[in-house]
Amino acid sequence: MRRHAQKMHRNGLQPMVIIDRDDQFPDIAAVLVARTLWRYRSELAPLYLVTALVLSGLILHASRPHWWPHLLVLATVAAWVVAMFGDRFGLTLRVERLYGAAVVMGAGGWLAAVTALGIAFSPLPQVLAVGGFVLAVPWWVHRRRRAKVRVDRQIAAWPEIAQSIGLAGSRAQSAVVDVWGWRARFALARGQTIQDVTAKVPAIESALGTFRGAVRVFPTSDDKANRFELRVLNTDPHADAIPWPGPSGSSITEPIDLGPFEDATSARVLLLRRHGLIGGVAGSGKSGGINVLVGNLSACRDVVIWAIDLKRGMELQPWASCIDRLATTPEQARAMLRDAVTILEARAEWLTANGRRVWDPTPELPALVIVVDEYAELADDAPDAASDTDSIARRGRAVAVTLIAATQRPTQKAMGKGAVRSQMDVRVSFRVRERKDVDLILGQGMLNAGWHAHTLNAPGKFLLSAPEHDTPRRGRAYLLTDDAVSEAAQRHEALHPVLDEVSQRALDEASTPLLRPVSAASVPLRPSREDRAESVLREALNGAPDEGLPIAHLLMITKMSRPTLYRRLSELVKTGRAVQVGRGRYKASDHTP
Numbered sequence: 186m187r188r189h190a191q192k193m194h195r196n197g198l199q200p201m202v203i204i205d206r207d208d209q210f211p212d213i214a215a216v217l218v219a220r221t222l223w224r225y226r227s228e229l230a231p232l233y234l235v236t237a238l239v240l241s242g243l244i245l246h247a248s249r250p251h252w253w254p255h256l257l258v259l260a261t262v263a264a265w266v267v268a269m270f271g272d273r274f275g276l277t278l279r280v281e282r283l284y285g286a287a288v289v290m291g292a293g294g295w296l297a298a299v300t301a302l303g304i305a306f307s308p309l310p311q312v313l314a315v316g317g318f319v320l321a322v323p324w325w326v327h328r329r330r331r332a333k334v335r336v337d338r339q340i341a342a343w344p345e346i347a348q349s350i351g352l353a354g355s356r357a358q359s360a361v362v363d364v365w366g367w368r369a370r371f372a373l374a375r376g377q378t379i380q381d382v383t384a385k386v387p388a389i390e391s392a393l394g395t396f397r398g399a400v401r402v403f404p405t406s407d408d409k410a411n412r413f414e415l416r417v418l419n420t421d422p423h424a425d426a427i428p429w430p431g432p433s434g435s436s437i438t439e440p441i442d443l444g445p446f447e448d449a450t451s452a453r454v455l456l457l458r459r460h461g462l463i464g465g466v467a468g469s470g471k472s473g474g475i476n477v478l479v480g481n482l483s484a485c486r487d488v489v490i491w492a493i494d495l496k497r498g499m500e501l502q503p504w505a506s507c508i509d510r511l512a513t514t515p516e517q518a519r520a521m522l523r524d525a526v527t528i529l530e531a532r533a534e535w536l537t538a539n540g541r542r543v544w545d546p547t548p549e550l551p552a553l554v555i556v557v558d559e560y561a562e563l564a565d566d567a568p569d570a571a572s573d574t575d576s577i578a579r580r581g582r583a584v585a586v587t588l589i590a591a592t593q594r595p596t597q598k599a600m601g602k603g604a605v606r607s608q609m610d611v612r613v614s615f616r617v618r619e620r621k622d623v624d625l626i627l628g629q630g631m632l633n634a635g636w637h638a639h640t641l642n643a644p645g646k647f648l649l650s651a652p653e654h655d656t657p658r659r660g661r662a663y664l665l666t667d668d669a670v671s672e673a674a675q676r677h678e679a680l681h682p683v684l685d686e687v688s689q690r691a692l693d694e695a696s697t698p699l700l701r702p703v704s705a706a707s708v709p710l711r712p713s714r715e716d717r718a719e720s721v722l723r724e725a726l727n728g729a730p731d732e733g734l735p736i737a738h739l740l741m742i743t744k745m746s747r748p749t750l751y752r753r754l755s756e757l758v759k760t761g762r763a764v765q766v767g768r769g770r771y772k773a774s775d776h777t778p
């Protein structure tokens with residue numbers, strides 16, 4: 186045949202396959218048939234099983250017809266094993282195990298019958314045909330099996346795909362099908378890097394025939410430079426809005442859950458001693474993201490929230506009851522930032538005087554978190570506040586004064602002069618319009634490293650960059666409906682602490698400059714004030730009338746914050762020193778009215 190083709194080529198004709206009678210047609214046909222039988226082995230498996238049963242039945246009936254009771258016992262035991270322990274070999278669902286057991290019992294039972302009676306015994310052939318077909322249907326329609334077959338075929342085609350997209354030599358090591366699609370671990374050829382693969386994502390999507398945006402590339406869990414994990418999504422796990430499940434913690438020392446990543450793990454990020462930048466175009470879900478943050482921060486007993494919202498407080502107003510101070514005009518914002526710097530200086534002084542290095546937030550010594558929505562408006566309307574934001578960004582960490590800024594495009598102009606942007610340790614990028622905005626929000630070089638925030642295709646989808654999040658994984662922020670916001674604001678209202686004495690005293694001094702300034706460092710440590718409040722509380726409870734004293738009264742005379750008072754009361758009740766009399770009224774257990 187080759188001679189034939191060469192001759193045609195010499196004569197200027199295109200070579201084509203011509204099969205001479207004396208060439209090796211049967212061989213080629215056999216190979217093609219064998220290949221097809223192998224390629225479609227999963228779909229044809231029921232047929233193979235039926236064939237195997239017929240052949241075994243013929244042989245056994247001819248040679249060992251008396252074996253039929255053994256076969257029956259064997260089939261029963263095997264079916265029982267599959268039903269009971271099938272999950273150990275991949276039959277995770279109960280219905281899969283029952284199906285497996287039915288197939289084993291059916292096949293074994295039929296084989297035992299044929300062994301005893303012969304294949305022609307009616308109605309054994311009919312039973313095989315009908316039973317085989319009925320049992321084959323669930324196999325053919327099984328979603329996970331079909332997905333696995335598809336994946337196997339794509340993996341088998343990988344060498345060819347790799348060749349055509351410039352990743353020749355990379356090879357698949359393992360693949361698993363999951364609820365959303367499939368993922369596979371790949372080894373790279375010498376000199377190839379994960380960045381090379383990330384840059385080829387659109388080409389991989391095209392070669393695999395997926396929809397746009399379906400392919401993700403991650404480092405493997407062992408972080409080897411010559412490995413990567415490829416994730417292909419058949420359905421978008423973030424297709425629907427995800428309702429907020431409520432706060433993920435009650436202290437700023439715990440990470441805050443912004444929403445799930447695509448693999449359903451939580452995008453948790455710590456905000457203690459860090460500043461945050463949130464960016465994205467209008468409508469990309471920034472305000473939604475801020476709602477999740479404030480929802481969590483307001484549940485923290487050790488956080489005082491201040492907020493600046495120059496869009497007349499539209500976004501943050503619903504949280505007003507949990508926000509200690511809300512600035513909606515440039516003047517208020519200016520004053521607030523000035524006060525924040527006063528606080529950070531007083532705290533720094535107090536730390537030095539008390540031999541401490543950092544401010545560890547507690548309900549009595551809370552962190553201060555300043556949330557600024559539309560930061561660009563602040564830079565425009567209150568440019569003179571820039572030096573204060575700069576101070577907070579540079580010096581706020583140790584004293585637990587945190588700045589969280591949201592803006593569409595954090596250009597140097599929008600961020601005001603100074604170092605604010607470069608001090609942001611946590612970056613959340615919702616969708617951006619232009620590719621170059623990725624670097625603006627997430628940092629130089631992030632676009633090239635695969636942080637493709639311009640491809641995020643629904644509001645609330647985000648990329649999170651933080652010390653503990655250094656690979657581009659898509660998350661979707663929880664969605665808080667208006668009702669959820671007002672409900673959470675109401676629930677958290679009682680939790681928020683008041684500013685500590687060190688900060689409060691510094692603010693008082695700053696606002697009454699005629700008084701002789703008292704150094705912040707000379708403000709006594711908390712315990713003595715607490716002791717005082719505690720003894721006032723005890724005395725009040727001892728002298729309470731029979732029907733007890735209401736919370737409001739106790740708050741007023743002890744000057745404790747509401748959470749502190751509740752905690753003290755519950756401790757006293759637990760240790761038997763106080764009793765609750767009716768709703769919200771307390772007295773000492775051995776009181777003398």
Ligand SMILES: Nc1ncnc2c1ncn2[C@@H]1O[C@H](COP(=O)(O)OP(=O)(O)OP(=O)(O)O)[C@@H](O)[C@H]1O
Nearest residue numbers: 426466467468469470471472473644645662663664
């Ligand atoms: N996490 C989310 N899940 C689902 N939908 C969301 C989510 N976040 C926002 N949306 C939808 O997108 C719309 C716009 O969101 P949002 O107001 O938060 O955007 P924004 O970026 O703050 O816009 P702007 O800059 O104009 O305030 C919302 O009305 C809401 O319907």
